[in-house]
Amino acid sequence: MLKNYLKIAFRNIWKNKVFSAINIIGLAVSMAACIVIMLFVVYEKSFDRQHSKNIYRLDEVQKFEGMVAPQKVALSMFPMGPTLKNEYPEIRNYTRVNASTDMLVMRGQKKVELPRILWADSSFFSLFDFRLLEGERENVLKEPNTVVLSREYATNIFGNEDPIGKTINHYGSDTLALKVTGIMENVPANSHLQFDALFSFSSITRPDFMDNWGGNWLVTYLELAPGTNVASLERKFPSFLQKHMKGDNWKFYELFLQPLAEVHAKSTDITHDYINFQKFDQKYTYIFSLIALIVLVIACVNFMNLSTARSTGRAKEVGIRKSIGAQRLQLSGQFLGESILLCMISLVLAVLIVKLLLPSVSDFSQRKLDFSIFTNLRLLLIVLGGTVLIGIFSGLYPAAFLSAFEPIKVLKGTLRTGKSTFRSALVITQFTSAVFLIIATGFAVRQLRFMVTKDPGFDKEQVIIIPLDSKSGPKYASLKQELLTSPFVESVTGSQQRLGNNFHQTGVRFQGTGPVKEIASSQVIVDPDYLKLYKIKLIAGRNFEDTPGDNAKTYIINEALAKKLLQEEPTLTLQSLIGKRFGFGGMDSLSTIVGVAEDFNFNSLHHKIETLCLFNQKDWGYSEMSVRIKGTQNEQAISAIKAQWTRIVPDQPFTYSFLDEHFAELYRADTQVSEIVGILAGLAVFISCLGLFGLASYSAERRFKEIGVRKVMGASVAGIVALLSGDFIRLVIVSILIASPLAWWAVSTWLHDFAYRIDVEWGIFLSAAVLAVLVALATISFQSIKAALMNPVKSLRSE
Incomplete structure (x- = not known):
């Protein structure tokens, strides 16, 4: 009977070739699309599922006065992890991590660049189940100046030599020598944490960091006891903040816990999320x-x-x-x-389509x-x-x-x-x-x-971004001076943060006609030529002056911040803000506003323009250099810039990227x-x-x-x-x-x-x-x- 049914089925398919072809092609194409989307969805849902413990990320909501809206951030304060563990039995363990820029290390005369680095507590491998090939999980990051390398980079640096117990040196630093205490398997691609090396946190921390309540610069992960009522635990956090933070500062923060499995796919509304590989919105x-x-x-x-x-x-x-x-x-x-x-015939065709297109x-x-x-x-x-x-x-x-x-x-x-x-x-x-x-x-x-074509308020075309570190940063002035002599270079500037990212926020003080007002604002340290290179317009006042007397004593604010200040002082006008006292806590005294810049989208268009102040503090240095090149001779310009770099910083590799590529990545x-x-x-x-x-x-x-x-x-x-x-x-x-x-x-x-x-x-x-x-x-x-x-x-x- 079955044989007869199959014979009839095949005869019917062959007899009605056009209609059968339409059905088979339609089903095959749709099934192929479904299979590909299924693979994508399964991959997305697999992020961070390789860890067995009940891990949560500790996030903050910052709600300073002067902010457009409360802001969720993926950062936390240094003392929070150990203090929370000591005070709440629901919290079994913690670990803290902080991302670092790429680092050039040396083994003998061999130089290798480590592109992705995390500083981590010794408890890192107690929380996360990343596979450790050599070394003891509890001890590999216990001592200062120790490092765990990925299998790939252990091979790159040491070849066939056993790395355990050997030392690598941070190129450009005479003091930072790192002892290899562990080798781990390469981090899987479906982990929001991506790194090629783990450095022990104790290498850079000091005892006084435990008093730093208010500085948000790292990411904290907590291991909760099984069955913990997370909502109940979160309700205890306000009293925790009130207990440890000075004055009323605790009122500007809220803490919340995010399950590890949700960090990758449910963090699109969380800013300053620097350690989150391929972050993607789950709803998509x-x-x-x-x-x-x-x-x-x-x-x-x-x-x-x-x-x-x-x-x-x-x-x-x-x-x-x-x-x-x-x-x-x-x-x-x-x-x-x-x-x-x-459908089975269609499946065969669908599998071929998937194999070809995947x-x-x-x-x-x-x-x-x-x-x-x-x-x-x-x-x-x-x-x-x-x-x-x-x-x-x-x-x-x-x-x-x-x-x-x-x-x-x-x-x-x-x-x-x-x-x-x-x-x-x-x-x-x-x-x-x-x-x-x-x-x-x-x-x-x-x-x-x-979003791609809207004028962000600055010019990002033909701008090359060159990262600076402890070796190249001190030579910024020489690099700028030499690059400006090149016929391919139009202008050069430096900054501590990159356009297209969340800028750091700080509390600022403003004195108009009355008492000093305290509000919050994004801030960025820039070279005096920053506005000139990015063609940011001034609507009041003047630009920075490249003179010692102007260094760190003057501020340029954006329109959003100017409007906020005018709300605080209704009797003032935009022009009358110029010369008013303004600054933030780290300065010796209040400085002055010298200019108001037209609003520009320093973040992506997903976010409204926040209040912003720019200031020039040469002594603090810059994390990157921006170079605007002339015309369209990109290859010649890059070659010329590289030649100057190699001459001034001979032992430092020359790396660069175009700013418009950064924005393309942003979107x-x-x-x-x-x-x-x-x-x-x-x-x-x-x-x-x-x-x-x-x-x-x-x-x-x-x-x-x-x-x-x-x-x-x-x-x-x-x-x-x-x-x-x-x-x-x-x-x-x-x-x-x-x-x-x-x-x-x-x-x-x-x-x-x-x-x-x-x-x-x-x-x-x-x-x-x-x-x-x-x-x-x-x-x-x-x-x-x-x-x-x-x-x-x-x-x-x-x-």
């Missing part, structure tokens, strides 16, 4: 899953539509089988089996996606099980529909299927989904273009979302059109004789095309009317997450509607025109 993984599911449903709808539309072709088969004793359940099983078989998808998403279906039994069972479910879902209605035919009507030739309201509803469902995704894609692309997640939604929308339209093509083909075939009669009676080609296309276009128009309000709601909700966003304009809705109608017409027209141009003699010859 759900959106991708939903859209992929929609695409799959569209393909299943095609199967239902085409199967029921061609029901008359199998009516006699059903009638004969029923007349010789076949039960409805047997017939339903047969048709479901054919549906599952078709390397490109991995490069685009920057994820190491692996589709090891032939070696991973669990994955194989999931894919096969999913395919069977798709086959059942797709074939359930056609099986019920076909098996319900009455044999007497079939054999007498009185069976009439006519128009199907359900089939029309399925077409509307398909195109509603497709139009919805077209609109969503249009807005996603426009919002991304808006990479938005770019990925935009492109993935666009690709899935294209697939939805493509699969919907496949189904529409199949239905149009069937409609033209079913009305073959009617078209011949109409042509004999004088009907024009245009009239027949309109006749065949009209019903489908009406369904597409209904789809547009349903999709538009749904898309408006979804897009408005999504755009609300952006501080700076485009308006929800009806132009995109209109464009999507026109595109959907044109695509539908193009799909239908081939079959409609072909039917309209046929010779009527052929259709009437049999009459």
